[in-house]
Amino acid sequence: MNWLKHRGWERKMDAELQFHLDTQIAGYIEQGMSRKEAEKRARIEFGPLELAKDECRDQRPTQWLSHIALDVRYAARSFRQNPGFAAAVIATLALGIGANTAVFSVVHAVLLKPLPYANPEQIHSVEVIIPKQEASLPVTIAVYQAWRQAQTTFTGMAVLKPAVFNLTGDGEPERLGGARVSANFFSFLGAPLAMGRGFTATEEQPGNENVVVISHSLWRSRYAADPAMVGRKINLNNRDHTVVGIAPPSLLVPTQSQLHASLAFAPRIDVWKPIAPTKRELESENWDHGMLVRLPPDASPALGRQQLEAVLNRFIRTQAPGFNLDLKTQLIPIREIYSGNVRLRLLLILAASGLLLLTACSNITNLFLARTASRANEFATRVALGAGRMRILSQVLTETMLLAIFGGALGIAIAVYGASLLITHGPADVKSLGDSGMNLPVLLFAIAASLLAGLASAVFPGLQVFRTSLASGVGKASRMTAGGRTTRVRQVIIGVQMALATALLASAGLLLHSFLKLKDVDRGYQIERVLAVDLALSGPRQDPAGFYRQLAGNIRALPGVLAAGAINDLPVTAGVSGASQRIFHPTDSNFQEVAMQRPVAMIRSVTEGYFAASGASLRAGRFLTDQEPAPVALISESLAERLWPKETAASPVGRTIRQGDVTGPLITIVGVVGDVRPGAADRELPPFIYRPFSQWTSGTATLVLRTAQDPTGLAPAVRAEIRKLNPNLPIPAIRTMREILSASIAERRFQMMLTSLFAVIALLLGAVGVFGVVSYTVGSQTREIGLRLALGAMRGDVLRQVMVRGMIPAIAGLAAGLAAAVSIATMLRGLLFGIAPSDPIALGAVVLALVLTSGLACYFPARRASRLDPIAALRCE
């Protein structure tokens, strides 16, 4: 309110009333009264001056504002008298609002905010579906070209596939994540380049493809944002490439396995290079290109799908006339690509934080109820003195709102910090979208949540004000409310609160137990004292098999190294990357007939020493060596089980298989190894087939070594050995297997910890609630308890009775919460590992924790009651 204006208004009102009185007095004096008498007479005639002024003030249209100001001053004063109460409410709200706002800011960034493309809702990813197998595939370059040449409803099509680039020349060699893309990639997305241009159609011709677009961050970090970067040549994979453009800083592209489970993009893409397929590449059966299409605004995805399927099946028939399966396709909106993996988890976290806010609100309601009950006397007095109930109600509302505003402001501060934590430690999919700082929608959410929380917390105390003022006179009020409806309302609230805390705690317990199981499960490889480093040999005239064989030999010779070897992809990342093929019996002759019955195995190529280094256990036969003249393989137990069910582990040794096709060369199985379990994957064990590096080669590989002591000290020596053999090979960080594994389960750990944090806060809030209610009941029954003690009641009986009465709502809430948690866990079975949704250990621990906590919360007030001095208690009002 404008204070000066208000002062002026008051002055004028005073002058007007004074004029009235003065004129009256002058009149009486004229009639012959003395001045004193006249003044007295005028005052009496006028009536109470201050009352008149108050009533005049009430007529001002802005009066409600000053009522609020008054209420706020009054509320602030009463909070100053009782700072503990205010602090408890504000802290409770700040935690609730903060957690919710932080989670919402991530949900907003990942699930709601428009993606940085032109008309992002039109963009879909295409997957090929093999019927009956329920397997989906990316596409081949030839299929993409067939689709692009056909008449379809789509306004655009683009493909991309993962690539790795070794950047050499100026400075440290660096291994960069990249993508090969169709020339139209940037214009397809509708993402204009920061500098330079995208690719041209001629750059899709073999020989013209040595041009690249580099990322904004690479341009800034490696080339110091050189303004003359476009047109410069850089050396990638031992070839000169011309930089034709710099990507925009905000460019969002699929990373890791977002686009398709079998496409492994790097976590960050720094280099884009056009796809220029040679004739051989066009004929290859590599289903390893991610495909994006753009639907016109009014087109139906179903029509587009039918067109794609018609073209696809016609194309397949011309290639393989005998192929008799009708392939299907699937269109997936691009947002699903980015958020599909985390949607469930995010919504779960949002639900958990929502429950937390609900618990916070019910706690505040309870605190306020206790307060209004003890202030019933004050309210009743004010009503008796003529205060309108609406005015008292508005004061209660002002108090909750004031606390809500403070709590909300503090909550926003917590949210800013919390959101940055969520982004840093959250799932990778969240990181790629996560610029989720504070923005308008998030701020509005926080404000709305605060106000709603304030309103919700005022409902019951407000109702109670109405009841109090109707039901009771001054003096009686404080005793009237002790046993009646209010306490029942508060007990129901406690029950609900305990149910929420139980549900949260049980979910956290199940996730925690799953996590422990996952952490300790036998993975089939060593985790302690094992180092790994990813290498990528690239470019022409390289011999990866020879290189890795020699490197492993040199490393093995280092002091302190027990074993060393290389594998093209660590099993810990299985399901995220790596090729897989179908394995056939040697007697299979008709591909179409048997294909669906033969298992698909992940293919890994290894050098000698890998199994010794990783600590794999041999079940039968022997490990692979570096001298294998004939085609040989080692298979995992689960592959053996699928190829020859119900036979012993040793029986496959010496038998032959074919890999990929019925016409492939015969491969002799030389041994069977134990299964290995991927880091994050909680599904069934994937079958593996291991080949010698010389027979199934790969440029990229991970060097694995096992050491006698703590392995981290060996990293410099390993680095030096790699440099000695190939000075141009980029060497990323050398990590321990524990770190790699820990990173692969980081998302699960993060979610488990977040849920646990929410659950612990909810438990604390619940305990505070129980403590508050029981304390209040004891306080208001002091006389009654004192009387019973005076009449000879045993102190133990009093203790027991108070405890039982306090525990009843908590136990009821516990039961309801457990039921809810089990049904939630059943729905989210996918997030559990190695335990049932009704896991007795997790749920037992939860029950124990809740009973102990609420028992303690009841015990302290109960003990106070049992130790009352009967005489003092009887004297107390």
Place this chain on the structure above:
Amino acid sequence: MAKHQASDRNDAELLQGTLDMLILKVAALRPIHGYAIVQRIQQISKDALQIRQGSLYPALYRLENKGWLKAEWKAAESGRDAKFYSVTKAGSQQLRSETEGWKRLCDAIALVLDEESEVAEG
């Protein structure tokens, strides 16, 4: 807060709402300040209507806020500045309709009372 204290005199209590009408009527003649309004009403009603002076001003402020009265500060007869109220267009319309309503009410009450007296006589 708005509890009125009972008047200790035996004057006719003003019916709720009638004070507004009287104020509008008096102010409709010419701009007039609060004290003069009281004097004027008592003078015209030959002292039959006693206005509790304390309740006059809240009424004036209410009418001003409703836009039925407008006010300006100017010198009174005594030379001191006083707040003079005059009726706005909306105010005179309100006065007309309230007067009509009042007259209808009075006629109706009179009819009932006359009937009553006939019954009593009969």
